[in-house]
Amino acid sequence: MKLVRREYTVVGAAAVGLVLAAGAALFIFPFFWTVTTALKSYQQAFAYPPVWIPKPFVWSNFAEAWTTLPMPFHLFVINTYTIAFIATSGTLLSCSLVAYGFARFRFRGRNLLFLVLLSTMMLPGQVTMIPVFVFWNKLHLVDTFAPLVLPAWFATSAFSVFLLRQFFMTIPKELDEAAMIDGCSYFGIWWRIIMPLSRPALITIVILSFLGEWNDFMGPLIYLNSLRNYTVSIALNMFRDLYYVRLELLMAASLIHIIPVIALFFAAQKYFIKGITMTGIKG
Amino acid sequence: MAGWRDVLGLPPAGPPGLDAPSGALARKIGLWGYLFIAPWIIGFLVFTAGPMLVSLALSFTTYNLAEVRYEGLHNYSFLTLKDPLFWKSLKNTAVYVAVSVPLGLTGSLLLAMLLNVRLRGISILRTIYYLPSLTPAVASALLWMWVFHPDIGILNYSLKAIGIDNPPGWLQSPTWAMPAMIIMSLWGIGGARMIIFLAGLQGISDHYYEAAKIDGANAWQRFVHITIPLITPVILFNLVLGVIGAFQVFTSAYVMTEGGPDNATLFYALYLYKNAFQFFKMGRASAMAWILFVILLVFTYIQFRHSRRWVHYEGGGE
Numbered sequence: 001m002k003l004v005r006r007e008y009t010v011v012g013a014a015a016v017g018l019v020l021a022a023g024a025a026l027f028i029f030p031f032f033w034t035v036t037t038a039l040k041s042y043q044q045a046f047a048y049p050p051v052w053i054p055k056p057f058v059w060s061n062f063a064e065a066w067t068t069l070p071m072p073f074h075l076f077v078i079n080t081y082t083i084a085f086i087a088t089s090g091t092l093l094s095c096s097l098v099a100y101g102f103a104r105f106r107f108r109g110r111n112l113l114f115l116v117l118l119s120t121m122m123l124p125g126q127v128t129m130i131p132v133f134v135f136w137n138k139l140h141l142v143d144t145f146a147p148l149v150l151p152a153w154f155a156t157s158a159f160s161v162f163l164l165r166q167f168f169m170t171i172p173k174e175l176d177e178a179a180m181i182d183g184c185s186y187f188g189i190w191w192r193i194i195m196p197l198s199r200p201a202l203i204t205i206v207i208l209s210f211l212g213e214w215n216d217f218m219g220p221l222i223y224l225n226s227l228r229n230y231t232v233s234i235a236l237n238m239f240r241d242l243y244y245v246r247l248e249l250l251m252a253a254s255l256i257h258i259i260p261v262i263a264l265f266f267a268a269q270k271y272f273i274k275g276i277t278m279t280g281i282k283g
Numbered sequence: 284m285a286g287w288r289d290v291l292g293l294p295p296a297g298p299p300g301l302d303a304p305s306g307a308l309a310r311k312i313g314l315w316g317y318l319f320i321a322p323w324i325i326g327f328l329v330f331t332a333g334p335m336l337v338s339l340a341l342s343f344t345t346y347n348l349a350e351v352r353y354e355g356l357h358n359y360s361f362l363t364l365k366d367p368l369f370w371k372s373l374k375n376t377a378v379y380v381a382v383s384v385p386l387g388l389t390g391s392l393l394l395a396m397l398l399n400v401r402l403r404g405i406s407i408l409r410t411i412y413y414l415p416s417l418t419p420a421v422a423s424a425l426l427w428m429w430v431f432h433p434d435i436g437i438l439n440y441s442l443k444a445i446g447i448d449n450p451p452g453w454l455q456s457p458t459w460a461m462p463a464m465i466i467m468s469l470w471g472i473g474g475a476r477m478i479i480f481l482a483g484l485q486g487i488s489d490h491y492y493e494a495a496k497i498d499g500a501n502a503w504q505r506f507v508h509i510t511i512p513l514i515t516p517v518i519l520f521n522l523v524l525g526v527i528g529a530f531q532v533f534t535s536a537y538v539m540t541e542g543g544p545d546n547a548t549l550f551y552a553l554y555l556y557k558n559a560f561q562f563f564k565m566g567r568a569s570a571m572a573w574i575l576f577v578i579l580l581v582f583t584y585i586q587f588r589h590s591r592r593w594v595h596y597e598g599g600g601e
Contacts, residue, residue: 012400013400013401013402016397016400016402017400017402019397020397020398020402020405020408021408023394023412024408024411024412027411027412027414027415027470027473028411028414029437030415030423030426030427030430030470031414031426033426033429033430033437034426034429037429046435047435048434048435048440049440050435050437050440094322094323094326097319097320097322098319098320098322098323100319101315101316101317101318101319101320102316102320104316105312105313105315105316105319106309106312106313106316107312107313107314107316107317108313110316113320113324116327117323117327120327120331122523122524122527122579122583123331123335123576124527124530124531124572124575124576124579125531126531126552126555126568126571126572126575126576127334127335127338127572127573127575127576128330128331128334128335128338129334129559129572130334130338130341130559130565130568130569130572131333131334131335131337131338131341131569132330132334133559133560134337134348134565135329135334137348151326151330153322153326154322154323154325154326154327154329154330155322155323155326156326156330156331161323186315186319190319211417214419215419215420217419217420217421217533217534217537218533218534218556221537222560232419233419233420233421234421236419236421236422236425237421237538239425240425240428240538243425243428243429247429250425250429251425251426251429254421254422254425254426255422257419257421257422258418258419258422261417261418261419262414262417265410265413265414265417269410273478276475276478276479276482277478277479277482
């Protein structure tokens, strides 16, 4: 696959570059506006006409946002990390087992089951949301992390199964067979051959799963009631009430939510792109 | 090599696998297969198939988490005959889907084509266009609330600066709240959809373009007769998932407007959520969920059906 197509002339490329740069300025503007607002004083945040560059930079807005809610913000960060860690571990383990089953074994109904698995990706969550809530409610596990992390241990991320299966199928079967001759069990092949060779795909899953948990809104909104259990996303929603009073704190809190995601993206850019293109296009 | 089966990643006719001769050994290997996929089978039964059936059953009842009463088709008749908000939310969502999906799809494709150019710093530009889609939904909702602020928001400041004296009230105006939601959704055109288009464009062999140039085709003709046909499978993929996603739009409205003003942004998923978790009308919400499910099934079916006429699959291989 070639990364660049020679479809444009030099002048054409320059024109495209200009259009893209102008568009990029527009796209990045809301971020810029959030950052400057987060650093403004209360008076400057509400000033009209707007102040472009805050003077002075009020770094203490971040500290103040951190402690605005009745509970400190790191509690929500820890909650979110805990949920993300447990759910991501479950996704990694269960989805790789299932993907191995689909990639390497012939059994009756395999293609049909795989088709069912893929179609669950298109299923609107609303169709299962209420009974699943009732289920956790009956188990008295609403307002705990269980409803947010346990399903992940049962390969509920069809997307991850799909991505891993596609990857596993590129690993030569001769490796499995050689290991089998050496007396390796199927679990041994999965653990010693398939998993170590699939690091890029596994890392992609970790990143996308973590991101999904960090950004998830509806799940925590439905299942978490007490403030001490809140995740960052629903804690941030409580800041909305500051819209008319302390805009700069609202923006600072939003940045606290956004920055880890962007940092993760820059640290692992190639895995993002790989994950998207592997599932979007034939694997 | 590419067909819809490949786009979805379905196994081709001759599946790989540990090929067993037949008989006892094949059965044994088959059992191992079931063992490995067992976590998914359990998860599917407990968290998908079972709940779907229960949800269907609940849609014929009145249920407030304490008491279940069978009511036949009452929820369905109430929603369609007596609940104006049901129709309002459906209409809002239909408008949102009908405008934001085609605009978003076109925007993503256009952006992908522009970002496919060879230029220094193109990867920085790709990153910038991608960032909005990474932004957590709540954070981007809060950020856009601020952009849309009718009095001191930066958008109206800019509009006034270019001579529009009475800029809209955006999220506070029943007329302009929906356009605001759509504008905000377009901020994400550089996300996954665009990346998928970009990969599709980069997967097209140069030979086609070179052959067309030799035949004297200009840029527009090459676009219409090569690029578009060869990425139709990707367009279909993005269209199907885009429609399904847009029908479920929730967080932006929940955070920015709570469905208002005057229910102008009361989306279907939001009204469903309110019925279930604010009014505790679990039966009625389940009926709404099944109506949504059937609508999406029909839409997806039509799109696949219709796609035979316009989606082009390369035969043979490249």
